[in-house]
Amino acid sequence: MxxxxxxxxxxxxxxxxxxxRFHDTFRMSQRIFIDLLQTxxxxxxxAGSRRTxxxxxLAITLFILSQNETxxxxxxxxxxxxxxxxxxxxxxxxxxxxxxxxxxKPIDMQFRDAQSHIRRDERYMPYFKDCIGAIDGTxxxxxxPVEDQVAYIGRHGTTTQNVMAVCDFNMCFTFVVAxxxxxxxxxxxxxxxxxxxxSNFPHxxxxxxxxxxxxxxxxRGYLKPYxxxxxxxxxxxxxxxxxxxxxEIFNQVHSSLRSVIERTFGVWKKKWAILRDMPNYxxxxxxxxxxxxxxxxxxxxxHPSRTxxxxxxxxxxxxxxxxxxHALTTRRNRNNIIAISNIDPEMVEGVGADEMTRxxxxxxxxxxxxxxxxxxxxxxxxxxxxxxxxxxxx
Numbered sequence: 001m002x003x004x005x006x007x008x009x010x011x012x013x014x015x016x017x018x019x020x021r022f023h024d025t026f027r028m029s030q031r032i033f034i035d036l037l038q039t040x041x042x043x044x045x046x047a048g049s050r051r052t053x054x055x056x057x058l059a060i061t062l063f064i065l066s067q068n069e070t071x072x073x074x075x076x077x078x079x080x081x082x083x084x085x086x087x088x089x090x091x092x093x094x095x096x097x098x099x100x101x102x103x104x105k106p107i108d109m110q111f112r113d114a115q116s117h118i119r120r121d122e123r124y125m126p127y128f129k130d131c132i133g134a135i136d137g138t139x140x141x142x143x144x145p146v147e148d149q150v151a152y153i154g155r156h157g158t159t160t161q162n163v164m165a166v167c168d169f170n171m172c173f174t175f176v177v178a179x180x181x182x183x184x185x186x187x188x189x190x191x192x193x194x195x196x197x198x199s200n201f202p203h204x205x206x207x208x209x210x211x212x213x214x215x216x217x218x219x220r221g222y223l224k225p226y227x228x229x230x231x232x233x234x235x236x237x238x239x240x241x242x243x244x245x246x247x248e249i250f251n252q253v254h255s256s257l258r259s260v261i262e263r264t265f266g267v268w269k270k271k272w273a274i275l276r277d278m279p280n281y282x283x284x285x286x287x288x289x290x291x292x293x294x295x296x297x298x299x300x301x302x303h304p305s306r307t308x309x310x311x312x313x314x315x316x317x318x319x320x321x322x323x324x325x326h327a328l329t330t331r332r333n334r335n336n337i338i339a340i341s342n343i344d345p346e347m348v349e350g351v352g353a354d355e356m357t358r359x360x361x362x363x364x365x366x367x368x369x370x371x372x373x374x375x376x377x378x379x380x381x382x383x384x385x386x387x388x389x390x391x392x393x394x
């Protein structure tokens with residue numbers, strides 16, 4: 001390694017250069033990088049060595065996560081041996097995993113501020129005023145030994161790990177459980193997470209609930225859509241017939257509000273390319289990478305600067321989901337109804353299912369009545385225009 005452009009010199013050039021170039025390389029701004037470095041060094045045991053500073057260790061870690069470069073390519077870029085690059089990379093990963101314990105959780109365990117997003121949107125208020133977030137699973141590319149591959153080949157036909165996450169309406173992860181086989185049903189992972197006392201699952205307070213899809217059991221604190229009914233937003237957009245009945249109205253609004261977790265997964269997978277093509281590390285290290293990148297996701301989102309190019313796109317258009325979110329997506333059947341392959345045939349509804357069913361029916365009726373009133377107001381206004389013989393420009 002004889003280049004005069006050492007890794008730290010290269011980083012210094014990027015740091016002093018154009019913000020977009022820095023963001024494209026490390027997936028965060030210079031300001032966020034400096035604050036993250038200080039946090040990891042002071043609180044989470046990030047350290048370098050006599051020849052390599054902590055700043056370069058973090059740069060190596062982010063470079064590999066964001067660009068999915070091989071150890072050999074990173075070795076050439078930073079002018080260190082591959083053994084040194086590998087060692088520093090996992091020092092950075094372990095430091096980020098320590099950070100995850102304090103950042104992948106709700107800011108307020110009573111969720112007093114969770115409804116601010118809903119209060120600002122008349123599509124959801126007051127119908128979903130007690131909703132505190134959304135739960136879903138996503139598949140991340142995995143590399144496992146040949147003898148173990150059968151368990152990790154799920155409905156996507158490739159080896160993956162199934163990751164279950166909870167997010168709030170700020171597109172931050174508040175809980176994650178990673179490392180499950182790709183063939184594991186969402187409901188199985190969910191039941192294990194909410195019953196394991198050591199998982200620190202953020203259970204909803206009384207009267208509050210999360211939104212879940214049809215792959216999860218209906219039970220107190222978890223509201224799912226109507227089955228055997230159109231659900232996904234793209235199904236409504238490309239459908240030739242209008243929305244019919246209170247079940248479809250409810251499912252459309254439920255899907256719209258729950259789409260926050262799809263947008264969250266989209267930003268997460270877009271930022272960290274390693275998630276879309278996992279290198280051949282041990283499976284334990286692959287799981288650590290998932291948790292570490294989620295910690296980075298939350299740190300960037302919650303940073304006081306509130307500026308990030310990837311998040312800004314979703315903030316500007318709440319219907320936009322990065323294509324990376326669907327790199328490994330749930331299959332649907334010809335009728336655009338939730339695919340049966342996503343539902344555990346042995347799944348049973350939980351305690352309080354009747355209570356949540358009544359809540360679902362009540363919200364569905366309220367949404368339908370609200371639309372009827374809207375149509376009535378439109379009709380009255382049209383009659384007024386006709387009878388008053390006035391013209392208006394819209």
